[in-house]
Amino acid sequence: MEPSQRSKAFLPKFEHDIFLSYRHIRKPDEWLEKLHECLRTELVARLNNVDIWRDRLDLRAGDEWREEIEKALSSAAIFLAVVTETYFDSPVCAHEFDLYVGRRMGAAAGATRGVVIPVLRHRFDVPPDDFEPFQAVNFCDPVTGREYHESLAEDPRGGFYAAVGELALILRERLRDLAGAISAQMPAIFLAETGFPEHERRQIVRRELLQRDDLVVLPARPYRWNLPSLEANINTDLDRAELCVHVVPPGLDAEDERKVRRQLEMAVSMMQTKARPMPLVWIPSAPPGQPDPDGLTAWVTNELPNLGLQFIQGDSYKRFKEDLDELLAECGLASDLARHASESKP
Template sequence: MTNDSGAAGFWSYTHRDDEIEEGRIRRLAEKIANEFEAITAEELNVFLDKNDIKWGDEWRNRIDNALTGSTLFIPVITPRFFKSDECRREVLTFSGHAASLGLDELLLPILYINVPGIEKGDHSDDVMALISKRQYVDWTQLRLEDESSPKYRQAVNRLAVRLVEILERTAEADPPPITLIEDTGLDDDPGMLEMMADAEAALPRWSETMTEFAQTIAIIGEAVRESTEEMALSDARGAGFAGRLRATHQLAERIKPSVERLSELGEQYSAELVKVDPGILGIIRQVESERPEGEEASQAQEFFETVRDFSQSGRKNMEEYQKFSDTLQGLSGMSRSMRPLMGKMRGAAQQVVDGQAVIDEWERRIDEVTS
């Protein structure tokens, strides 16, 4: 059910959730598309299988061409959704592009299985925060209804109507002014040179955050190594489980301040990147459309190279973060005193992964513009 033009709906969900639901998520997408066509006499192209090359090609094409105002992104929210790096990356990517064009409504989440705390907007998890701020559709009880029941069919109709209304409202939306920081109160909007200078100034600050993040990981890693050695000595003395438990409690107390700092750095890093993401995407799009010359062209090239270097540096650091994640797996069997710390460390590592996804998208768009 695809063609090269018209309205499109990209569904983001985990395949395991659809398997558990015996295909109900895919069928829901198809039912909504059919209802949309019945209402409008126009086809809604549905992109479901992210393993299909058509999904990726059309996804990139529509993002690179400013979403055309007719591209809906529908994440199907479940607890497993937030554990999928791919799903998280898609939300961040689409959200940044949509916000840079003033088309936030095109991101329409469906809350399919309840996620504790999703209704709160002040999450440390950046993706959950983005979802909770949207007017998501609550399907948590409807998923339990028979698909042929009047209640289910009426809900499908309401959702299809809502999609139609969203596309009508966004059809002629004007892009908002490009901003990288909060409103300064100045009357004049900054020019391209000023915005690129602001962005360049922010990159070293984020690099410093990542340097401290890596240093904090090293401190925690050293503490874990020493604790492991202490456990081995304890085992050699025949102290048994009691000795291991004591060493684990000591480790938890020792790394607690570092874990708290790691959590702060992760939140700060990803939150700032998500905040400026629409602005930087807007700058890249403006360079693409205006094709500046002279000083602005040189500044744009310098800015692009700075972003590329920043992105590549982040990818190198990801290897260390992966080793850190592997270390966390080794701690999973320790005592309950470690569990809260484990959660915070995993959350911090996820924030870095999310931040890198944002930066990688900047680099991808720069490559598109300069190729």
């Protein structure tokens, strides 16, 4: 699989979500092909993006295969091992397992620890000791002990597909848990809400920020403005944010203007308390016939600069991004927004 064809991983900071480890026991191995195909389909349906690394698909002609395997292992979150009786008879499989467990499971405090999930291809009287600590998924008939057949003609009860569904659910939960742990360690940017529906200019900014894999954009989901806990929820996000960005679009009704102003007031207060950069505000021009948010604009442009707030007025999205780049660099986040400049035009 060429790099340009690889799917984007679900997890930030990982090139691959899952490393599929197995011993070649027959060629072609329709069972393994079907497992990989069905599992990826199930996970994409549940998570939208997923990257499963597998040597036969991802090793290109001319690659140094051992080096490529070690590179993939170091950038994979979950180690999914298809276990047979002869799995550890393969020096490659043994090396993959030892390398992953050594790197990921022994991660330092604060680092993202790995996950090992064994797939038992047939029944074991005594499973390999190395896999005993981990939750396994059985892909074998409980009576005969033979592997579930990938063909419904051979297995009308569909044991193989039921096991794929069970495995996909386990992987989904593990990936979501890892995503939460990773996000909690990543720096965050607060991108203030602009009311409902979300304003086009805010959509552009949010879309570009989300293309980065080194930060989290808050709020993660829209605020519920009728909840008593609203301001506490906003303050929780602001407390975590390294930087606050606010779009003050034209054409807001009185209620949305109140929401935009309140978030900005709270952001200024929090950034002062935390000694962090003052919020960056973009005030796009109003289209012909649409009024500017005069009261809000006057407050932003006349009063807040005295507190160190930066604002850009007009339709210069390029200037807005340049100022945002500077603030990101000030926060220790080298920006890659510039490379998307030609792709997103407001």
